[in-house]
Amino acid sequence: MATKSREIRLKSRPVGMPEASNFEVATVDVADPGPGEVLVRNQWMSVDPYMRGRMYDRPSYVPPFQIGQALQGGAVGTVVQSNDPKFAVGDLVESMNGWREAFVASGSALNKLPGGVPPQAYLGVLGMPGMTAYTSFHRIGEPKAGDTVFVSGAAGAVGSAVCQIAKLRGCTVIASAGSDEKLAWLKSVGVDAGVNYKKGNLLENVRAAAPKGIDIYFDNVGGEHLEVALDVARPFARFIECGMISIYNDKEPAPGPRNMSYIVGKRIKMQGFIVSDFADMREQFYTEMGGWVRDGKIKAEETVENGVENAPKAFLNLFSGGNTGKMLVKLG
Template identity: 40%
Template sequence: MSDQMSRITLARRPSGAPVPDDFKLVTEARPEPAEGEVLIEVTHLSLDPYMRGRMDDAKSYAPSVDIGGTMTGQGVGRVIASKADGFTKGDMVTGMTGWASHACLPASELHKLDGTLPPSTALGVLGMPGLTGWVGLHRFGQPKAGETLVVAAATGPVGSMVGQLAKAVGLRTVAIAGGPEKCALATDTFGFDAAIDHRAHDDARSLRKTIAEAAPDGVDIYWENVGGKVLDAVMPLMNVHGRIPVCGMIAWYGGANVEDTNQLPAMWRSILVKRLQVSGFIIFDHWDQYPAFLADVGPKVAAGEIAYLEDVAEGLENAPYAFIAMLKGGNTGKQIVKL
């Protein structure tokens, strides 16, 4: 049994929100590393909203997961066998392990952890979500002191990074989050100037009124993580020459319809009249910035200047349940699975 491994595969394509039966736990023989590869025992696995897109068959920026294929994702783990120069047994590394207990990966696709911070930070605040916030805010948000930023999913690992970085540049930062606990986190832990509970508002109009009060000078940057009601609420509040980095649309993953059939024309009108810059981006285009990001943000995390929060589920077999809950906003902070 010691040479066995487990992985979570895609059993079938979800229709709408994923359910447990869309996943399957498979146990099989552990692979041997080929020349240039290492075998990793995964200790922590990252769950991220983008994975929902990989479950669909639709053309996307990355290939779909095949039926029967391992769910893709970043993991952290310990090298237990190495056939690659520069890696030895016991090294802690991160790479695209997938939802699996073990993975063989080429050394060129791995990043070695330096051990100054807990390994799980390589999946969140110092991993893909952190990099997403850092690249997206600076490159597409172009924050300027005195401006106002609104962030959806503000206590998530991307949103909390964006809010803290923007605050440090001198912006007024307004968090949108689900529920009073997350709102308290947004202001108390992540330093947002204001936090708004979108669940307290049944419709976009009511939410908009509250955002307008929290952003009396209008919104210069709307960090788009969610789509849906929040987008509808914020759009008319955008200032001239506002920027909207589009990083996700969790409210609309798995298909959705908008109730207000005038929303699209109204949005298009805002883009035109306010001269907005709407920039879709995918972090996989920007991995070349990872060293610069680590050099800038790593010391700030180590010094406690940038806060982070992790929500840890236990056991690979619970990854599907944690993922399903996360898509509904059930997590608090970066969702990790500890193996």
């Protein structure tokens, strides 16, 4: 018996800032699972800033989304019907089949999840954003106790994980976010100083918060924040280039920092990465980060929209600062 599933399709490629009209809802019949296949009903799906890049029609590390087809992204769901002996009805599984209510996939495309934490943690602090934060902060940032760490986009899923990991490593943490409420939450989880980038002069405010300069910059936003970070960087600073959300929607490429020569004079290391580059750290991540989450040493905040029809809204809100912590869509 076919299962009805609503899904979100890319209707047109955004030019500049994405809009609701770039998306459409469709209802499809999901066929019964064939041999080796599993039927899954999604409970939660993730929207992430990197998905904006897949809406451009250009070569990248992941192929572009196709117009008229369902979008993709991280999701956790429950097995409803299984023709793969590795999965039983009721199992919690992770997939890249987000943006839809139900789907059939080969068991090999699913990842069975342990319990013990809320299922949506596997889309946030114990999922791709958490692993992004944990792996790059250690591998590129090379943190030492006493380092000063500046984090942009600090209230987001990745940024808020970085802030808390840095505190656990004995660092001083300066967080930039777009509202005083977000900064208040970040201080409640241990951040030393907050900068509201929408108020006053960013460079002056960061200088005041980090009078001795910074040793590590965790970059989620690019643009002006990157220029400021170059200005306040100490010699041998490490720049973890995770994302540049401030320029993802630019129609014309914006000029880069005016102070690039600091990279030479201050001997800065600036390095980009994709979380899969650090797949060798997966076990270490699950062990250490899992322990921190279970022990309450790392707190995960969430912003939740309900229903697949609100997934585009959740995605659009990423670019207007609508989320504190992980932005999620509850489907189940």
